[in-house]
Amino acid sequence: MEISKLKLLNFRNYETLELTFSPNTNIIYGQNGMGKTNIIEAIYILALTKTFRLGHDDVVIKKGKNLAKIEGLVKSKIWNTYKIIISPTGKRVKIDNNKITKFSDYITKINVIIFHPDDLKIIKDTPMTRRKLLNIEISNINKDYIIYLNNYEKILKQRNAYLKALSTKKSLNSDFLNILTENLVNLGLKIVEIRQNFILDINKYISDYYYKITNKGVLFLNFKSEYKNKTKEQILNMYAKNISREIIIGKTLFGPQHDDLEFLIDNEPVKEFSSIGEQKNSVIAFKLAEISNIKATLNHNPILILDDLFSELDDEKVNNILNLIDENLQTFITTTTINHVKPELLNKSKIFHVINGQVREEVKNGK
Numbered sequence: 001m002e003i004s005k006l007k008l009l010n011f012r013n014y015e016t017l018e019l020t021f022s023p024n025t026n027i028i029y030g031q032n033g034m035g036k037t038n039i040i041e042a043i044y045i046l047a048l049t050k051t052f053r054l055g056h057d058d059v060v061i062k063k064g065k066n067l068a069k070i071e072g073l074v075k076s077k078i079w080n081t082y083k084i085i086i087s088p089t090g091k092r093v094k095i096d097n098n099k100i101t102k103f104s105d106y107i108t109k110i111n112v113i114i115f116h117p118d119d120l121k122i123i124k125d126t127p128m129t130r131r132k133l134l135n136i137e138i139s140n141i142n143k144d145y146i147i148y149l150n151n152y153e154k155i156l157k158q159r160n161a162y163l164k165a166l167s168t169k170k171s172l173n174s175d176f177l178n179i180l181t182e183n184l185v186n187l188g189l190k191i192v193e194i195r196q197n198f199i200l201d202i203n204k205y206i207s208d209y210y211y212k213i214t215n216k217g218v219l220f221l222n223f224k225s226e227y228k229n230k231t232k233e234q235i236l237n238m239y240a241k242n243i244s245r246e247i248i249i250g251k252t253l254f255g256p257q258h259d260d261l262e263f264l265i266d267n268e269p270v271k272e273f274s275s276i277g278e279q280k281n282s283v284i285a286f287k288l289a290e291i292s293n294i295k296a297t298l299n300h301n302p303i304l305i306l307d308d309l310f311s312e313l314d315d316e317k318v319n320n321i322l323n324l325i326d327e328n329l330q331t332f333i334t335t336t337t338i339n340h341v342k343p344e345l346l347n348k349s350k351i352f353h354v355i356n357g358q359v360r361e362e363v364k365n366g367k
Helices: 036-048 117-124 127-139 143-168 174-203 206-214 232-241 243-249 276-298 315-324 343-347
Strands: 002-011 014-020 025-029 068-075 079-087 090-095 098-100 112-115 219-224 260-265 303-307 331-335 349-355 358-361
Touching: 002 036, 014 036, 014 358, 025 036, 025 343, 036 068, 036 079, 036 112, 036 303, 036 331, 036 349, 112 276, 117 127, 117 276, 127 143, 127 174, 127 260, 143 174, 143 243, 174 206, 174 219, 174 232, 174 276, 206 219, 206 276, 206 315, 219 276, 232 243, 260 276, 276 315, 343 349
Parallel strands: 025 331, 025 349, 112 303, 303 331
Antiparallel strands: 002 014, 002 068, 068 079, 079 090, 090 098, 219 260, 349 358
């Protein structure tokens, strides 16, 4: 999979921009605040319809403009033109100028794996951060998961509202709550099964990548869920036994909304016992494992984005990571300077220099 051309209109600090990329390695460099990360953010949004940065999606619209457009020529099996239009009222997506009404029919079309500095929060942050990671990465490859997750969240909201109503009006019919509970459990079991299988697939690769980056340690992911290894009957009984508590609190106490992901090195939790460097390497090993999983699952490589990689890791670790990347994998690397980039990588890369929102493709060897 590769993106050949990218067009931007009123996106962040770019009024208009059109770039043509290499199918292999693309290096985008410039000082912070110049707009280099905006380029790879646009590629990410084109794929997943959401930014990886904090804030609402409409903040990407250039100040003073009504909407932003991102368009890309992307090849999976064939070449297609993808477009996303972002306005304060929402987003619209198109493939080959045909409007796509369901985002679940769009999101899995372009597969992107990204490593950026905020990813380092994955291990230390709350379970919500890790659930968000799972949701994004699985949505990258599984259309059904997006549908299950959206339906689950709708029913969860309904059930919570009904629990609150029951706490104040005892005469309400509890049969409706039972229907909501069963629907919630049916969807929850599907979500947990997909998450569990995804982690099993990642575990096939992650320890090998971690060892190749660090030359030590065994990295393993542990999926934690209240539904894990339970039958539907056992889960329904769990809800039945705790219904009084749920009504008093007015909230659903169990389900995939509490799932978590634990990183373990040599069976010790990375969150508690590992250094910052080991945490960074664990996250990168996870991302590399995802690439292998996508290739095994979908029979093609994703697009890889490495945002500010050189500032996050020492040269040895960076070189180990770059050596693990398939040459046939289209890769985007952002950095503040190319002075520390090895000549052999520069020679095989297309290089873009970003200065104050202006992007110049650099010519190598005087050609």
